[in-house]
Amino acid sequence: MSSQPDLAPSEPGRRERNKQEKRRRILAAAGRLFRRKGFAATTTQEIATAAGIAAGTLFLYARSKEDLLLLVFMDEMQGVIDKAFAAVPAAAPLVDQLMHVFGGLADYHAEDVRLARAFIREIAFNEDRERRREVMGVRTVINAGVARLIGEAQRRREIGRELDPGDAAQVYFSVYFLLLQNWLNDDIDRDGFDAQLRRRLETAVAGSRAPTRRAGARLIGRP
Amino acid sequence: MSSQPDLAPSEPGRRERNKQEKRRRILAAAGRLFRRKGFAATTTQEIATAAGIAAGTLFLYARSKEDLLLLVFMDEMQGVIDKAFAAVPAAAPLVDQLMHVFGGLADYHAEDVRLARAFIREIAFNEDRERRREVMGVRTVINAGVARLIGEAQRRREIGRELDPGDAAQVYFSVYFLLLQNWLNDDIDRDGFDAQLRRRLETAVAGSRAPTRRAGARLIGRP
DNA sequence: ATAAAAAAATGAGCGCACTCATTTTTTATG
DNA sequence: CATAAAAAATGAGTGCGCTCATTTTTTTAT
Structure with missing residues (x-):
């Protein structure tokens, strides 16, 4: 939006940081749901939703x-x-x-x-x-x-x-x-x-x- | 069709024999396909077809x-x-x-x-x-x-x-x-x-x- | 043989994991 | 800031295993 040509944080670059943060959210959501509902009963859709991402995005972070x-x-x-x-x-x-x-x-x-x-x-x-x-x-x-x-x-x-x-x-x-x-x-x-x-x-x-x-x-x- | 009120074989009864025969065909078909195409690449539909039964019937014989x-x-x-x-x-x-x-x-x-x-x-x-x-x-x-x-x-x-x-x-x-x-x-x-x-x-x-x-x-x- | 009951088979339908063509966001460049 | 290129995210689509209401076949009883 406004002018921030290089707002990037100290080291890892904005993109990388977003990815790490997203990864963290995904693993946290997955762990929480697996423990609450069990592995089989948890759907990848649920995990994605809980992590605030689209269904397909999950598979960019886990195979x-x-x-x-x-x-x-x-x-x-x-x-x-x-x-x-x-x-x-x-x-x-x-x-x-x-x-x-x-x-x-x-x-x-x-x-x-x-x-x-x-x-x-x-x-x-x-x-x-x-x-x-x-x-x-x-x-x-x-x-x-x-x-x-x-x-x-x-x-x-x-x-x-x-x-x-x-x-x-x-x-x-x-x-x-x-x-x-x-x-x-x-x-x-x-x-x-x-x-x-x-x-x-x-x-x-x-x-x-x-x-x-x-x-x-x-x-x-x-x- | 014609009158065979008790054509049943020596021991196990017609129904039971049919089931055994079907079971045999299913396992044979499954084994053949698993070995030819691998486990993951073989679909239950293929096995059913090869065994000459409907898709759903398979699951009356294997869980x-x-x-x-x-x-x-x-x-x-x-x-x-x-x-x-x-x-x-x-x-x-x-x-x-x-x-x-x-x-x-x-x-x-x-x-x-x-x-x-x-x-x-x-x-x-x-x-x-x-x-x-x-x-x-x-x-x-x-x-x-x-x-x-x-x-x-x-x-x-x-x-x-x-x-x-x-x-x-x-x-x-x-x-x-x-x-x-x-x-x-x-x-x-x-x-x-x-x-x-x-x-x-x-x-x-x-x-x-x-x-x-x-x-x-x-x-x-x-x- | 006929009817009623029981057992077995059927296949359309469901939910799920996963893919991939398209869209959106971020970075690099002049 | 504008634009091109690269990276990331999206979500509708696909194929699969499996279920279950319905149909068909077999057995039992009359």
């Missing part, structure tokens, strides 16, 4: 409704992970530490199990390669943290050094992730999740050396 | 398009599992045996990776509780087989008896299942799948006793 769900949650995940690792009891046995970490993640999902289910489904099977790469990044963070705990357990001689922390971390995460799916699918309840997670983690951490020092994996003949 | 995919695959799964366990080398180390079993399952999925991905997604997250229970049944079969292998390994003293076969089987399956997802998502290739599966299974089987006989998990003080 699909599922993508939107990932965007909403991924924003929060780093904080959740940090929190889960923050208060790990330094002196506790490894399995207790793992229960603390995975339990912390589960506590977050427990806030809205149905929605967490939809989120984890996208974590595991989102169509978008690019987005899955970002997911992998988050998973890597968790894994690095777990591997660190394993390394510390080795240093304090709770477990032996023959265990590769990276591989072991992947194993423990696999155990967590499958049970998480079972729980979010309501195939088991939260108590079952905790109980079975502990059992399986104990099994995985302990494993089994050969029963005698010399038998080893070489004993493969007939009984 | 959703995803359900149809599960029905198609579940039919085959028992055979695939039997085959995977059939030729397990009886004398090989446990990890090799596990690789044989999980590799056998992976070989089957390798026939059509894209479709297998859609199938496994439904295995993990299908909306239908009833159907997921059936899936659980199949998983239980795999687990029992793996647990049997573990038990045999214990009996031939390859591994120790302190390992609970059921729990360990769940751990190994978790490891397999997560890597399967990674592979079908094309985050890793088949070679990577095999290589990492082996590493992680070895890690899980071996685990880690405490490094010295007396240290145990009790050593939790300061370094």
